Amino acid sequence: MTPSKTHTMIRVAEKVIEHPGESATLYFDAPITFTPGQFVMFWIPGVDEKPYTLSFVSPARFGITIEAKGIFSQKAIALEPGDLVGIRGPFGNGFTLPDEPAHTVFVAGGFGMAPLAPLIDTLLENGENPLAVIHGARTRSHLLYHDSNDPNRNPPERHPGDRQFCTDDGSYGHKGFVTDLLLDLLGKGASVEQVYACGPEIMMHAVVQICRGEQIPCQVSLERYMRCGFGVCGACVCGEQVVCTDGPVFDDTQVSRMADFNRRALLKNGQIVDLDTYFTWRQPR
Amino acid sequence: MKTEFLGIPLKNRTVLASGILGNSKDILERVYHSGCALVTMKSIGPAPRDGHKNPTVLDLGHGMINAVGLPSPGYDRMEGEWDELARRNFPLCASIYGGSVAEYARVAEFVSQKKPDVIEINISCPNSEKHGMIFGVHTDSAFEVVSAVKQVINVPLIAKLTPQAPDIASIACACEDAGADAICAINTVGPGMVIDIESRQPVLAFKKGGLSGPMIKPVAVRCVYDIFKAVRIPIIGLGGITTGEDAIEMIMAGASLTGIGSAVRYRGIDVFDKVTREMNDWLESHNCSIEDIKGAAHQET
Numbered sequence: 001m002t003p004s005k006t007h008t009m010i011r012v013a014e015k016v017i018e019h020p021g022e023s024a025t026l027y028f029d030a031p032i033t034f035t036p037g038q039f040v041m042f043w044i045p046g047v048d049e050k051p052y053t054l055s056f057v058s059p060a061r062f063g064i065t066i067e068a069k070g071i072f073s074q075k076a077i078a079l080e081p082g083d084l085v086g087i088r089g090p091f092g093n094g095f096t097l098p099d100e101p102a103h104t105v106f107v108a109g110g111f112g113m114a115p116l117a118p119l120i121d122t123l124l125e126n127g128e129n130p131l132a133v134i135h136g137a138r139t140r141s142h143l144l145y146h147d148s149n150d151p152n153r154n155p156p157e158r159h160p161g162d163r164q165f166c167t168d169d170g171s172y173g174h175k176g177f178v179t180d181l182l183l184d185l186l187g188k189g190a191s192v193e194q195v196y197a198c199g200p201e202i203m204m205h206a207v208v209q210i211c212r213g214e215q216i217p218c219q220v221s222l223e224r225y226m227r228c229g230f231g232v233c234g235a236c237v238c239g240e241q242v243v244c245t246d247g248p249v250f251d252d253t254q255v256s257r258m259a260d261f262n263r264r265a266l267l268k269n270g271q272i273v274d275l276d277t278y279f280t281w282r283q284p285r
Numbered sequence: 286m287k288t289e290f291l292g293i294p295l296k297n298r299t300v301l302a303s304g305i306l307g308n309s310k311d312i313l314e315r316v317y318h319s320g321c322a323l324v325t326m327k328s329i330g331p332a333p334r335d336g337h338k339n340p341t342v343l344d345l346g347h348g349m350i351n352a353v354g355l356p357s358p359g360y361d362r363m364e365g366e367w368d369e370l371a372r373r374n375f376p377l378c379a380s381i382y383g384g385s386v387a388e389y390a391r392v393a394e395f396v397s398q399k400k401p402d403v404i405e406i407n408i409s410c411p412n413s414e415k416h417g418m419i420f421g422v423h424t425d426s427a428f429e430v431v432s433a434v435k436q437v438i439n440v441p442l443i444a445k446l447t448p449q450a451p452d453i454a455s456i457a458c459a460c461e462d463a464g465a466d467a468i469c470a471i472n473t474v475g476p477g478m479v480i481d482i483e484s485r486q487p488v489l490a491f492k493k494g495g496l497s498g499p500m501i502k503p504v505a506v507r508c509v510y511d512i513f514k515a516v517r518i519p520i521i522g523l524g525g526i527t528t529g530e531d532a533i534e535m536i537m538a539g540a541s542l543t544g545i546g547s548a549v550r551y552r553g554i555d556v557f558d559k560v561t562r563e564m565n566d567w568l569e570s571h572n573c574s575i576e577d578i579k580g581a582a583h584q585e586t
Binding site for chain 1: 309314338339341342346349356362486547
């Protein structure tokens with residue numbers, strides 16, 4: 001896809017249901033220049049436009065994974081092949097892979113797996129394997145690109161191998177948090193040289209704290225309400241950082257200096273509120 | 286490049302345009318440290334308002350179109366932010382809007398007590414049916430709203446004008462007569478529209494939006510030129526200012542300060558530093574000062 005001045009219209013090529021009624025990945029048949037962790041503004045004409053990271057990228061195809069939470073995402077997972085949508089971007093800064101092969105660990109909370117998945121793909125394409133992929137969710141039905149009930153799922157499970165699971169309710173894998181598994185890994189003396197984390201901000205904060213304690217570089221991807229996507233409207237500011245252009249990927253040093261990381265965010269009207277209030281608005285359940 | 290504007294010492298001639306980034310003390314402070322002399326908050330309204338659905342802002346390459354729609358927490362629901370701003374170490378302009386003269390006055394009176402260095406009244410936003418611009422296109426309503434606000438505030442007052450006024454100079458005169466201490470010109474041009482030809486519908490959720498960035502600079506320069514001829518109070522000139530040479534042009538039209546907004550998209554947050562350095566370079570290479578060139582385009586040869 002050649003980025004146009006305003007936006008590019010494109011038709012849904014394929015839809016893969018990740019979890020019925022809850023999530024889907026929409027695939028589009030077009031090339032795109034994209035670094036994992038960047039995002040696009042995804043427009044459904046007549047509905048709204050929201051930022052989404054790309055969860056899959058190949059030379060001729062890209063995908064967006066959507067969790068149905070509000071009106072927009074419900075409409076998005078109801079889209080069908082042939083439906084026309086708009087894309088602006090990609091925008092922002094993505095993840096940075098180490099210059100040399102390194103022991104990398106990926107920590108995903110729920111749909112935080114979506115931006116990490118194409119980064120893991122890139123690593124595998126480079127002929128490297130992650131040291132560990134830790135994936136946690138509320139319940140087994142929120143684990144992404146993995147179906148514990150269906151070994152023959154189509155498309156096949158992404159990144160099988162050393163993938164460690166946990167769920168809040170213990171319905172699959174370890175009962176507890178991704179940080180338990182990360183601490184367990186480190187406690188066994190694993191030599192970890194780089195951590196990538198995405199998920200609820202409280203989870204990323206905990207991962208950053210662990211990594212800083214162990215002096216392991218860590219990159220995280222932040223979520224905020226966005227409008228322009230390119231750094232002028234100010235809707236997504238987090239402290240003095242503009243998430244859409246300075247981020248959405250930040251390293252542990254940057255988030256440690258960020259006054260509002262794991263603390264505050266802006267509502268649509270610009271009011272600065274604590275994260276609980278913000279996420280109650282953003283993630284109605 | 287240091288100057289004084291309405292009694293406020295400023296480190297240079299650049300101003301952050303309202304509506305760009307000014308959402309919190311932290312980001313305003315960063316803009317100040319990126320070289321901006323006077324930072325303007327996002328317009329503050331009389332009640333909580335979400336603004337429009339997305340898409341709200343599009344980049345046209347030679348500028349932008351936006352209909353963000355004046356989102357605001359509401360003037361009386363920003364206590365935390367006001368507390369932080371009370372401990373600021375930079376000059377602050379508070380932009381306000383209302384849907385009636387009484388609303389403008391109510392918001393202005395409250396905001397004035399929070400002691401910004403200056404209040405800008407937005408009588409020029411095209412992106413709401415009820416707010417802003419209708420006050421800026423008629424001399425009598427402009428006079429009325431400026432008079433009402435002037436009576437209830439104890440900081441200097443800037444009136445921000447729209448190029449949609451049939452005669453922007455007469456609006457500026459009405460504002461000056463009503464007690465405005467300065468004019469800010471211009472707000473976005475238009476409104477315009479972008480239609481997506483595949484889905485056959487306007488792209489902006491609000492359908493129409495104001496134009497900004499390099500494509501509107503000639504309109505902004507003409508407006509400032511016309512206003513400079515008509516009033517004695519100082520002018521903040523903005524609209525498409527992206528480089529130091531753009532800023533010099535605006536000062537030659539008659540501006541004392543130059544606002545910068547959309548250029549943050551094209552040159553980054555440190556565009557303020559860059560523009561100031563480029564202005565200095567131009568002045569040095571032409572062996573002159575800002576005072577020498579202010580309004581220079583008005584001198585008949």
